[in-house]
Amino acid sequence: MHEFEGRTAVITGGASGMGFAMAESFAGVGMNIVLADVEAGALKQAAEKIDALGVTAVAVQTDVSDEAEMDHLCEVVRERFGAPEILCLNAGVGGGGGPTDLLTTRDWKWAVDVNLYGIIHGLRVFLGDMRKRNRGHIVVTASVAGLTSFPGSLPYNATKHAAVSVAEGLFSELAEAGSELAVHCLCPGVVSTNIHTSERNRPKELQNPPGEEASRSEEFAGFMEHLYESVSKPGQVAELVLQAIVDRRFWIQTDAYYREAIAARHRSIENDTDPPARGSIISVYSS
Numbered sequence: 001m002h003e004f005e006g007r008t009a010v011i012t013g014g015a016s017g018m019g020f021a022m023a024e025s026f027a028g029v030g031m032n033i034v035l036a037d038v039e040a041g042a043l044k045q046a047a048e049k050i051d052a053l054g055v056t057a058v059a060v061q062t063d064v065s066d067e068a069e070m071d072h073l074c075e076v077v078r079e080r081f082g083a084p085e086i087l088c089l090n091a092g093v094g095g096g097g098g099p100t101d102l103l104t105t106r107d108w109k110w111a112v113d114v115n116l117y118g119i120i121h122g123l124r125v126f127l128g129d130m131r132k133r134n135r136g137h138i139v140v141t142a143s144v145a146g147l148t149s150f151p152g153s154l155p156y157n158a159t160k161h162a163a164v165s166v167a168e169g170l171f172s173e174l175a176e177a178g179s180e181l182a183v184h185c186l187c188p189g190v191v192s193t194n195i196h197t198s199e200r201n202r203p204k205e206l207q208n209p210p211g212e213e214a215s216r217s218e219e220f221a222g223f224m225e226h227l228y229e230s231v232s233k234p235g236q237v238a239e240l241v242l243q244a245i246v247d248r249r250f251w252i253q254t255d256a257y258y259r260e261a262i263a264a265r266h267r268s269i270e271n272d273t274d275p276p277a278r279g280s281i282i283s284v285y286s287s
């Protein structure tokens with residue numbers, strides 16, 4: 001059995017949704033928790049809740065897209081705890097959605113900055129220490145959007161495909177080097193979190209002028225209300241993550257809704273046929 005007690009988990013995007021649920025789950029097995037998140041109020045509340053579970057909880061307000069803030073996060077972790085046992089590169093935003101011709105450079109940049117550069121900076125600052133220690137786990141939160149290519153959310157899809165690729169490539173690199181450091185790729189279907197309101201964290205300089213938004217967050221918000229019972233809950237996902245860590249399993253998938261869409265994409269690549277995805281990424285729940 002994996003020994004977690006007294007070791008440290010660092011979770012980006014830890015103030016809400018799946019990140020917070022992972023923090024609760026890791027606290028449940030006695031780990032120290034470092035929560036890094038851009039949203040100050042939610043971060044403070046999250047840290048208080050984790051603290052109340054009787055473990056050490058440290059909150060570091062961090063914008064994962066900012067190189068210097070990620071350097072600072074790593075310094076805090078190194079000074080307090082040394083290299084983490086678990087690193088969850090989880091912070092993410094819906095990014096601008098909608099027809100691609102309506103997307104702005106700001107939409108693309110926001111998604112790439114958080115969903116991809118957040119992972120790039122996370123690896124840059126933590127990977128060296130974790131490799132030297134030659135143990136531990138890196139969990140990259142990608143998505144089924146990184147395994148399929150439904151229309152309507154291209155910035156999100158592109159960054160999640162990149163996240164999957166980074167996780168897979170890192171896995172192979174470490175395996176070839178004989179490293180004991182494990183990598184896991186979390187690819188959830190829809191989970192009932194606050195992702196549909198991620199515009200709340202879009203930086204001012206990347207906001208579209210009124211009337212130029214192509215965001216589909218309202219469609220997602222309505223969907224969450226209607227099919228709430230069908231989608232996974234953050235706590236369920238966190239338990240799957242913990243189990244995958246214990247089992248040293250690379251792929252972490254949350255439900256079966258996207259299995260056929262993923263298989264159909266792979267068949268189209270193998271057979272050199274047209275990409276099969278049609279409709280929106282949430283259409284699998286009503287088909």
Ligand SMILES: NC(=O)c1ccc[n+]([C@@H]2O[C@H](COP(=O)([O-])OP(=O)(O)OC[C@H]3O[C@@H](n4cnc5c(N)ncnc54)[C@H](O)[C@@H]3O)[C@@H](O)[C@H]2O)c1
Nearest residue numbers: 013016017018038039063064091092143190191193194195
């Ligand atoms: N909810 C879903 O249906 C779903 C499905 C697949 C993948 N995901 C992925 O799961 C991850 C977690 O999202 P969630 O669904 O729990 O949403 P959430 O909005 O509940 O949580 C995301 C957290 O990331 C934080 N964040 C946003 N921008 C940040 C930044 N620049 N720096 C640091 N923190 C930042 C937010 O403040 C929030 O606390 C994301 O990577 C998301 O893309 C979500």
